[in-house]
Amino acid sequence: MPNPTAAMLVIGDEILSGRTRDANMHHLAGQLTDHGIDLKEVRVVSDDPAAIVAAVQALSATYDSVFTSGGIGPTHDDITADCIAAAFDTPIDIRDDARAILAEHYAKSGTDLNAARLRMARIPDGATLIENPVSAAPGFTLKNVHVMAGVPSVFQSMVASVLPTLTGGAPLISKTMRIERGEGDIAGPLGDIATAHPDLSIGSYPFQKDGRYGANVVIRGTSGAEVDAALTKLADHFPA
Amino acid sequence: MPNPTAAMLVIGDEILSGRTRDANMHHLAGQLTDHGIDLKEVRVVSDDPAAIVAAVQALSATYDSVFTSGGIGPTHDDITADCIAAAFDTPIDIRDDARAILAEHYAKSGTDLNAARLRMARIPDGATLIENPVSAAPGFTLKNVHVMAGVPSVFQSMVASVLPTLTGGAPLISKTMRIERGEGDIAGPLGDIATAHPDLSIGSYPFQKDGRYGANVVIRGTSGAEVDAALTKLADHFPA
Numbered sequence: 001m002p003n004p005t006a007a008m009l010v011i012g013d014e015i016l017s018g019r020t021r022d023a024n025m026h027h028l029a030g031q032l033t034d035h036g037i038d039l040k041e042v043r044v045v046s047d048d049p050a051a052i053v054a055a056v057q058a059l060s061a062t063y064d065s066v067f068t069s070g071g072i073g074p075t076h077d078d079i080t081a082d083c084i085a086a087a088f089d090t091p092i093d094i095r096d097d098a099r100a101i102l103a104e105h106y107a108k109s110g111t112d113l114n115a116a117r118l119r120m121a122r123i124p125d126g127a128t129l130i131e132n133p134v135s136a137a138p139g140f141t142l143k144n145v146h147v148m149a150g151v152p153s154v155f156q157s158m159v160a161s162v163l164p165t166l167t168g169g170a171p172l173i174s175k176t177m178r179i180e181r182g183e184g185d186i187a188g189p190l191g192d193i194a195t196a197h198p199d200l201s202i203g204s205y206p207f208q209k210d211g212r213y214g215a216n217v218v219i220r221g222t223s224g225a226e227v228d229a230a231l232t233k234l235a236d237h238f239p240a
Numbered sequence: 241m242p243n244p245t246a247a248m249l250v251i252g253d254e255i256l257s258g259r260t261r262d263a264n265m266h267h268l269a270g271q272l273t274d275h276g277i278d279l280k281e282v283r284v285v286s287d288d289p290a291a292i293v294a295a296v297q298a299l300s301a302t303y304d305s306v307f308t309s310g311g312i313g314p315t316h317d318d319i320t321a322d323c324i325a326a327a328f329d330t331p332i333d334i335r336d337d338a339r340a341i342l343a344e345h346y347a348k349s350g351t352d353l354n355a356a357r358l359r360m361a362r363i364p365d366g367a368t369l370i371e372n373p374v375s376a377a378p379g380f381t382l383k384n385v386h387v388m389a390g391v392p393s394v395f396q397s398m399v400a401s402v403l404p405t406l407t408g409g410a411p412l413i414s415k416t417m418r419i420e421r422g423e424g425d426i427a428g429p430l431g432d433i434a435t436a437h438p439d440l441s442i443g444s445y446p447f448q449k450d451g452r453y454g455a456n457v458v459i460r461g462t463s464g465a466e467v468d469a470a471l472t473k474l475a476d477h478f479p480a
Contacts, residue, residue, distance in 0.1 A: 010282075012443075013441055013443055013460075014443055014445060014458065015265075015269065015282075016269055016278075016279045016280065016281075016282070017269060017273050017279070017412065017414070017460065018266060018267075018268075018269030018270030018271075018272075018273050018279075019414065019458060020445065021266040022265070022266070025255075025262070025284070026258060026261040026262070027258075028258075029255065029256055029257060029258030030258030031258075032258075033257050033258050038256075039256045039257070039258075040256065040285075040286055040291070041256075041283065041284065041285055041286075041291070042250075042255075042256070042282075042283065042284035043281065043282065043283050043284075044265070044281065044282035044283075045280075045281055046280060046281075047441075047443070051280070051281070073423055073444070073446060074423050074424045074427045075423055075426065075427040075430055075431065075444040075455075076427065076430060076431035076434045076435075076442075077434070077442065077443050077444060111422060111424070112424075112425075113424075114424055114425070114428070115428065116423075116424045116425075116426075116427030116428050116431075117422075117424035117427075119427075135448075151446060151448075153448075172257065174257070174259065182351060182357075183313055183314050183315055183356075184314045184346075184351070184352075184353075184354055184356045184357035185352075185354070185356075186315065186356075187314045187315040187316065187356030187357075187359075188354070188355070188356050190315055190316060191315065191316035191356075194316045194317070195316075201253055201287075202316070202317065203252075203253055203254055203287070203317050204313070204315040204317060205254060205260065206313060206391060208375075208391075208393075215315075218254065218259060220253075220257065
């Protein structure tokens with residue numbers, strides 16, 4: 001059976017302007033691979049309601065699950081929750097359980113739970129909350145979309161909250177062989193091995209460092225025996 | 241007049257599996273911002289012809305220009321050039337000028353220009369070549385799509401070759417103010433300033449480090465005077 005599929009939607013002008021370098025995509029990609037879920041597509045869109053709604057609808061319809069990152073804080077540019085509600089034509093309002101989480105959190109530090117902070121308790125109808133052990137304000141899951149914060153420490157804690165609730169497939173086994181030959185010399189034999197093993201994903205990633213060059217060939221698959229068989233063929237062609 | 245728009249398409253299983261952390265998106269985002277071109281969307285797709293073709297067609301139709309990264313080397317998983325040709329229903333074959341570039345490059349090192357390396361001279365009809373000062377094998381531009389290598393040093397050299405050929409708009413002016421207050425306290429006044437300056441893009445990016453917390457508020461716009469006016473209002477609300 002093929003693995004479940006997933007997509008990620010990164011929301012934020014700060015990534016597209018080059019101000020901030022996204023860290024969440026790389027984290028989620030590794031976590032999903034370990035969990036046996038195939039990340040098939042990532043999109044990054046700006047803080048634009050029409051762009052967010054269209055991307056959520058397209059990705060939610062195409063993949064088994066969608067993970068979003070960013071735009072769920074208290075400021076005017078935090079519009080993700082409203083866009084998710086709009087994407088599924090679902091009402092959204094301040095919810096009591098989310099308000100209670102915020103009230104308890106801010107009471108501890110004597111901070112005022114003002115109107116801006118209360119925006120973080122706006123949750124679409126029918127969603128379940130995602131725990132945020134870092135800074136309390138919850139994420140949420142609506143249908144197959146998991147809505148999480150953009151701050152990397154919070155994003156990572158929310159991924160850890162969500163992943164155990166999802167059914168994974170067989171984790172991908174990945175083995176790498178470093179070959180100090182030009183990619184053009186590796187390409188022929190590697191193509192033959194790829195053709196002989198259609199269930200494997202075989203990639204070649206060239207490197208060039210300190211005057212040495214070659215490629216790291218990565219063989220990935222859910223069957224360890226088949227990965228090893230392909231690796232053995234490769235080693236026969238290119239003895240160390 | 242609004243700035244020209246752009247999208248980026250990152251092609252590669254290695255990014256989606258979490259093996260490699262993409263570096264090209266952040267580089268291109270900064271370069272386009274400096275050049276007055278608004279990067280509006282990024283997509284990352286796997287080495288899957290149908291996914292690549294669909295993304296190229298969608299992005300090419302929506303934005304003024306598209307930049308792709310990855311999949312133009314000599315190995316079997318390098319399928320970008322064929323997918324670009326398919327996306328525009330254009331024939332593709334080995335082209336003499338691209339072959340000459342490769343022949344000269346490999347002759348210098350006494351390396352055989354074999355069938356695998358010759359694949360890098362496959363260029364869709366009607367494309368113009370993008371110079372690759374790092375490793376010779378050219379990228380190409382077909383219609384509004386610029387096809388570049390995934391290796392960061394090569395990608396960056398190709399971006400430098402392409403950007404001067406594009407018409408940019410007014411570069412974005414960006415000023416940042418660090419405010420050591422909770423985002424929930426900043427949100428109200430900040431929302432008012434954003435409403436009063438609809439031409440500006442105002443973002444709030446929370447931080448928490450070494451026991452201090454607050455937000456970096458970034459004000460972006462093409463009019464330096466308006467950016468400064470909004471910044472002054474913000475400073476009045478939150479004196480250092």
